[in-house]
Amino acid sequence: MTAAATRGSWHIRLTTPRPGSSRGSAAAAAVEELLRFDGPVELATWRFASEPLTLGGQRVERGDPVLVVLAAADRDPARFPDPDRLDLGRTRNPHLGYGHGIHYCLGAPLARLEARAALGELLSRLPGLRLAADVVELRWRGGLIMRGLRELPVVFTAEPMARGDGASAM
Numbered sequence: 001m002t003a004a005a006t007r008g009s010w011h012i013r014l015t016t017p018r019p020g021s022s023r024g025s026a027a028a029a030a031v032e033e034l035l036r037f038d039g040p041v042e043l044a045t046w047r048f049a050s051e052p053l054t055l056g057g058q059r060v061e062r063g064d065p066v067l068v069v070l071a072a073a074d075r076d077p078a079r080f081p082d083p084d085r086l087d088l089g090r091t092r093n094p095h096l097g098y099g100h101g102i103h104y105c106l107g108a109p110l111a112r113l114e115a116r117a118a119l120g121e122l123l124s125r126l127p128g129l130r131l132a133a134d135v136v137e138l139r140w141r142g143g144l145i146m147r148g149l150r151e152l153p154v155v156f157t158a159e160p161m162a163r164g165d166g167a168s169a170m
Ligand code: HEM
Pocket: 001, 002, 005, 035, 039, 040, 041, 043, 044, 045, 046, 070, 096, 097, 098, 099, 100, 102, 103, 104, 105, 106, 107, 108, 110, 111
């Protein structure tokens, strides 16, 4: 799931103009915004109404299935100013990319850590990273709840590591 998020994030990152720096602490805000803008979990899992209720003018009877579209909620203009704009520096970002309530994602802290580390390192080490395919050629995996790219072809020029960077003295 984290790999799907990272691939999807890279797709957006590489097809969107670079707005200033997204390194270091900015990587955290960028990861949250990428999850809000196009997270890998579009729908929450099935819920069933425990009592009759009315949701958005729609009558839901006891036992009826309800599928919450997290991705739509994350573009709610009442919740997010200018919701269809990818703003990697967005400061207030109460997105539902990891769900909400008692089923809130147990792996969220791990996923956040991995995504921040991966995106931060890649951006700083491979500044020339770019897509190696037309956007229309990218293939997405099917699936009701989760989405993600099958693969994300990129090209880059590896930069030589600075002296002492990651190498241990013998
Ligand atoms: C970017 C990566 C991830 C995203 C976007 C994500 C998203 C979500 C979402 C939206 C839910 C709630 C589903 C619902 O309400 O029906 C969820 C639940 C869950 N996630 Fe994640 N997840 C990620 C990574 C992980 C990882 C790395 C783990 C485990 C190491 C994990 C474990 C779980 C578990 C166990 C639940 C079910 C919690 C429950 O039902 O009480 N997730 N995740």
